[in-house]
Amino acid sequence: xxxxxxxxxxxxxxxxxxxxxxxxxxxxxxxxxxxxxxxxxxxxxxxxxxxxxxxxxxxxxxxxxxxxxxxxxxxxxxxxxxxxxxxxxxxxxxxxxxxxxxxxxxxxxxxxxxxxxxxxxxxxxxxxxxxxxxxxxxxxxxxxxxxxxxxxxxxxxxxxxxxxxxxxxxxxxxxxxxxxxxxxxxxxxxxxxxxxxxxxxxxxxxxxxxxxxxxxxxxxxxxxxxxxxxxxxxxxxxxxxxxxxxxxxxxxxxxxx
Amino acid sequence: xxxxxxxxxxxxxxxxxxxxxxxxxxxxxxxxxxxxxxxxxxxxxxxxxxxxxxxxxxxxxxxxxxxxxxxxxxxxxxxxxxxxxxxxxxxxxxxxxxxxxxxxxxxxxxxxxxxxxxxxxxxxxxxxxxxxxxxxxxxxxxxxxxxxxxxxxxxxxxxxxxxxxxxxxxxxxxxxxxxxxxxxxxxxxxxxxxxxxxxxxxxxxxxxxxxxxxxxxxxxxxxxxxxxxxxxxxxxxxxxxxxxxxxxxxxxxxxxxxxxxxxxxxxxxxxxxxxxxxxxxxxxxxxxxxxxxxxxxxxxxxxxxxxxxxxxxxxxxxxxxxxxxxxxxxxx
Numbered sequence: 001x002x003x004x005x006x007x008x009x010x011x012x013x014x015x016x017x018x019x020x021x022x023x024x025x026x027x028x029x030x031x032x033x034x035x036x037x038x039x040x041x042x043x044x045x046x047x048x049x050x051x052x053x054x055x056x057x058x059x060x061x062x063x064x065x066x067x068x069x070x071x072x073x074x075x076x077x078x079x080x081x082x083x084x085x086x087x088x089x090x091x092x093x094x095x096x097x098x099x100x101x102x103x104x105x106x107x108x109x110x111x112x113x114x115x116x117x118x119x120x121x122x123x124x125x126x127x128x129x130x131x132x133x134x135x136x137x138x139x140x141x142x143x144x145x146x147x148x149x150x151x152x153x154x155x156x157x158x159x160x161x162x163x164x165x166x167x168x169x170x171x172x173x174x175x176x177x178x179x180x181x182x183x184x185x186x187x188x189x190x191x192x193x194x195x196x197x198x199x200x201x202x203x204x205x206x207x208x209x210x211x212x213x214x215x216x217x218x219x220x221x222x223x224x225x226x227x228x229x230x231x232x233x234x235x236x237x238x239x240x241x242x243x244x245x246x247x248x249x250x251x252x253x254x255x256x257x
Numbered sequence: 258x259x260x261x262x263x264x265x266x267x268x269x270x271x272x273x274x275x276x277x278x279x280x281x282x283x284x285x286x287x288x289x290x291x292x293x294x295x296x297x298x299x300x301x302x303x304x305x306x307x308x309x310x311x312x313x314x315x316x317x318x319x320x321x322x323x324x325x326x327x328x329x330x331x332x333x334x335x336x337x338x339x340x341x342x343x344x345x346x347x348x349x350x351x352x353x354x355x356x357x358x359x360x361x362x363x364x365x366x367x368x369x370x371x372x373x374x375x376x377x378x379x380x381x382x383x384x385x386x387x388x389x390x391x392x393x394x395x396x397x398x399x400x401x402x403x404x405x406x407x408x409x410x411x412x413x414x415x416x417x418x419x420x421x422x423x424x425x426x427x428x429x430x431x432x433x434x435x436x437x438x439x440x441x442x443x444x445x446x447x448x449x450x451x452x453x454x455x456x457x458x459x460x461x462x463x464x465x466x467x468x469x470x471x472x473x474x475x476x477x478x479x480x481x482x483x484x485x486x487x488x489x490x491x492x493x494x495x496x497x498x499x500x501x502x503x504x505x506x507x508x509x510x511x512x513x514x515x516x517x518x519x520x521x522x523x524x525x526x527x528x529x530x531x532x533x534x535x536x537x538x539x540x541x542x543x544x545x546x547x548x549x550x551x552x553x554x555x556x557x558x559x560x561x562x563x564x565x566x567x568x569x570x571x572x573x574x575x576x577x578x579x580x581x582x583x584x585x586x587x588x589x
Contacts, residue, residue, distance in 0.1 A: 093451075097451065097453070121453040124459050
């Protein structure tokens with residue numbers, strides 16, 4: 001499954017071109033005293049289609065900053081980003097973020113019901129333009145049954161779609177958030193500590209969901225602090241402003257939260 | 258509102274001032290108009306002094322501010338009255354225009370002083386918003402509805418402009434404060450929406466709606482309560498001056514409706530122009546820091562922004578709507 005079996009490349013041993021490439025990624029934040037502080041400098045990253053890459057490192061190292069840089073959401077970062085060979089400047093910001101979707105650590109669910117919250121992305125022009133042309137409402141495009149199915153896979157059978165999102169626990173909200181982003185089918189998913197607040201059983205279910213999504217061709221970068229669940233092809237560590245790859249097989253230290 | 262129209266008289270400000278102070282206004286008005294003499298003014302001042310003394314005795318701490326505000330009010334109202342008398346006598350459209358310009362500048366300065374938490378470089382937008390609504394007000398209400406002769410009749414244009422500006426200043430400062438507060442509060446929401454592919458407009462819309470609604474509340478409250486709870490100032494003034502209350506009510510309604518509509522328009526224009534200030538290049542969320550309140554002098558001189566802040570804006574309309582003015586540009 002995944003990029004390695006791209007039919008075009010069966011004949012040769014070279015890996016296919018990565019789906020997402022980030023180069024020369026810098027981050028400088030303003031200091032309290034008016035100067036600037038460099039968080040990291042000239043980082044490079046890539047992910048192939050269908051690949052899961054885990055990003056770990058100490059708290060405050062800049063992992064979230066790196067992912068928000070990839071989605072071009074961060075005002076303190078610069079870099080060159082390419083998706084399937086196309087530079088990010090060729091996309092509108094909305095098209096870029098539809099394809100390279102950042103899932104924040106803090107779940108913000110907007111809407112009166114869980115179903116409304118999950119359908120939020122389809123109220124935006126970048127997606128609704130397709131629906132308006134087809135004369136469909138967000139509800140028609142994303143029926144309750146689809147939402148229900150994915151939520152059940154993540155262990156959220158007990159979450160009623162008509163429930164107000166404010167009543168959800170942290171772990172439930174995080175999974176609903178993941179559901180919302182997954183259903184938009186981004187080409188690259190940047191997941192920021194999605195399973196941080198989950199018990200082992202639900203974290204495993206979410207892991208399965210990630211593997212399934214990757215099998216469908218999605219490139220996934222996960223920020224994780226838990227022990228490696230061996231779903232990632234590579235583990236990158238962000239330390240002292242530099243990235244290096246963790247050797248496969250070494251257990252990643254679980255950092256207590 | 259029958260000011261004297263002494264067409265052939267000399268147009269000296271001194272004469273106007275004398276008339277105002279000594280209460281010797283030419284009584285070509287209705288016999289039902291009751292003037293207030295200088296003793297009346299002094300008695301009113303004495304009332305305030307007594308109230309201030311009570312406050313001082315009870316250590317409430319408002320004595321100084323109410324005394325100061327009353328004296329300011331007296332001087333400002335009299336000054337305005339003198340100006341209006343002079344301008345009416347002078348019968349010169351340019352003079353009327355000059356007074357309007359000063360009023361708009363002062364309104365812009367007050368708006369930006371009362372609005373807290375707004376970034377630099379808002380002068381152009383605020384002035385544009387005010388000017389558009391004044392032009393509409395004067396065209397529709399002054400010229401079409403009332404149709405004065407001459408068309409630049411100061412006794413109509415200046416008070417109408419004053420009423421509109423008073424309302425608009427309130428709505429704009431409320432609306433602007435609320436908008437930037439809301440955009441700051443909703444930081445996580447905005448980032449999430451942007452991450453899901455929202456445009457600037459889509460991400461800012463809840464803040465825009467809430468701030469326009471808030472800015473409109475006073476106007477709506479005024480419309481709802483007029484006639485039942487209060488008789489608004491304009492109608493009261495005309496009735497006191499001896500006009501037929503029905504005519505006064507017609508005037509008042511036209512004014513309330515026009516002011517309500519134009520306040521909504523001004524608020525909407527300004528929020529629609531300003532929401533982009535909370536984003537930098539590539540539609541990234543960044544609310545500029547609050548700027549110190551401007552003075553009238555700084556408004557008139559309009560010096561460009563000198564500090565190196567990330568919004569990189571100068572005090573011009575173009576930069577406010579152009580998100581590319583950003584030194585922290587995401588590189589290509």
